[in-house]
Amino acid sequence: MSILNADLHCHSTVSDGTLEPEALAARAKANGVELWALTDHDEIGGQHRARAAAQAQGLRYLTGVEISVTFVEVTVHIVGLGFDPDHPVLVEGLRRTRGGRGERAQEMAEQLAKAGIAGAYEGALKYVGNPELISRTHFARFLVETGVCKDTNEVFRRFLTEGKPGYVPHRWAKLGDAVRWIREAGGVAVIAHPARYAHSPTQEYALFTEFKAHGGQAVEVVTGSHSAAEYVKYADMALEFGLAASRGSDFHSPDESHCDLGALPYLEGRLTPVWDLLADRIH
Template identity: 80%
Template sequence: MPSILNADLHCHSVVSDGTLTPEELAARAAANGVELWALTDHDEIGGQHRAAAAARAHGMKYLTGTEISVTFAGETVHIVGLGFDPDDPRMRQGLQATRGGRGQRAQEMSAQLAKVGIAGAYKGALRFVGNPELISRTHFARFLVESGICKDTSEVFRKYLTEGKPGYVPHRWASLRDAVAWITQGGGVAVIAHPARYRFTANEEYALFTEFKAHGGQAVEVVTGSHTPAEYVKYAATAREFGLAASRGSDFHSPDESHADLGSLPYLPGELTPVWELVADRIQ
């Protein structure tokens, strides 16, 4: 496929914490001119066959995808997998184990919010959940907005759901090594998602990229909905420094909440190797 391509390789459906079905996302992506698409639900691949079929129906090329939550240096880091076999048992078992801690974490978040006068948050958050195994902070945020406690989800995270705030409960996710292994053993490529979002020192970020590459990771998101133009430049340089391919994705969750719409971002810088060149044989 050409290097200059409207590829959107990062978005979420109701199978995790998005608000649209895989079919609705495919229609929106196609309407916005996306040529190569991937659905990357959090720690879940249950929507992959639906997404691939919907992409074909709209004339789009498709790559399988997921976004795996990883703990690294005390931070939650996200690793996107692209082009893997969605029926690989190691991937399925690994993601199931990772999802397992979300329910208990959600109950603890609800209890913490109740202490500051917000009752019924767990039950309220469940109304926004397509898949109860994947209840997350985003679902709590939507409940708090609906309840009138905050005006938007950004305010919820700022006041209640980040470290040091009343509703924050940490969760230990998969290891970086495991996440990269699940992806690569299934024939896919591992990608560090939106690296500018992590609160790492320069040394910690260097360690993340070094270990990621040592475990077999091959790409980084350069152009993504949460990066600024200056960060596109910074992580293009990081991709060159570490010999990584570059990915592009909106991180779209919802028409009402997302920074960037599907297919709306600038193209990848021309001097980088697009991630889809590494998985050309896996494009459907």
């Protein structure tokens, strides 16, 4: 059924969200979500908590993760859904992916210090639920708290995007590796929010082609960062590439996110919902 209020993309304090998994489950249920997944960045440490919380709320649940990969020098995110969260291949792959974040964070702090902002690493750490997953979002919250910027959007514009003083690139997993980890753990791989990447049309086509060749099976069509026109564009691309469609808010925080859990439009009836591929994995 396409007509389902599924929210299969959001983040908790286990990565860079501000709510605990239990609070997210309660919020999802209160907002009318019927099928939920927690998809923390490169980390599945919150999965057992999220599933237990969802069951306590009477909310159907799919395991989830959002894996960072590098594709044609651009960071792309691949969501995994419906996998075994204890599968050793996935657990080890994610551990290696997280490994570079601490080093990158130290370099970001050094660059910000040169721009006159001292103590950024220690400041960012205050916002980190999991020090292995320190990210640009945590630095952004520190820069807002200290009054350097008025909100996190301004921080990213001024400091944390390519060419700005606090930006440090990170080499992530390869696309094929991330899809393989998800598949070997019994899950379905999904291209997250494709409109967000700085790809030319040719590069985007190459991403979809390579993703499909590696065994990827779905794409986020309706997501918090897509416009109405982009819903239509990526619905068409899902059909062109024979991919199922996913739906998720990418919710991080009540104060920062543009889209709340469960607030998106429904998938179009012409699409195959990703949850149809995962019916036996829903808890």
